[in-house]
Amino acid sequence: MSNSIMDITNVKTSDLLPSALAEDPSIQAILTAIDEQWKEIAQAIPCLGVLASIDLQPDDVLNKLAWQFHVDYWDDTWSLAKKRRVVKNSIYLHRIAGTRGAVEDVIDTIWGEEAVLSEWWEHGGEPGTFQVALESGITEENISRFISMIRKVKRATDRLTITAINECDPGQIYYGAAYHQYQSYRLEA
Secondary structure, rough: OOOOOHHHHHOOOHHHHHHHHHOHHHHHHHHHHHHHHHHHHHHHHHHHHHHHOOOHOOHHHHHHHHHHOOOOOOOOOOHHHHHHHHHHHHHHHHOOOEEEEEEHHHHHHHHHHEEEEHHHHHHHHOOOEEEEEEEEOOOHHHHHHHHHHHHHHHOOEEEEEEEEOOOOOOOOOOOOOOOOOOOOOOOOO
């Protein structure tokens, strides 16, 4: 081994060991297996720049990263900011899948603060259920997509029982009042 700088993609583990160990056949077999794994790791190093620069990636790269990271609730119509947020959180969400935190993250991504999650013990429901109260932007298509996305991150034994829709009709309200005073007279004839 020389004192020059090594190329990380072509490192041989046997070059790092004393010659007495490197010449042993069983050690050579182990080092061959390690070298193959090391080459795979070394080839992945240039890709780390993509993860560090997700905020700079264009739409087509984000779509590919979503596929690569197995984002289960992806929507191509989302804004770039929302797509970037989902891709950044994908590894974390796979770690916490099946928890309330994962469901809340999906709800927050899709609806923002206009949706509130409550589990069965918080709203007096049946054990193993939860409900989501939505406030606005509700269409039949949104609801079906929302339920589909929730099913992908919730615990398999939990059930979404009710999606309470609290949408206010911005119509006009008419009100009025009337006052009537009367007196009673008794006539005798």
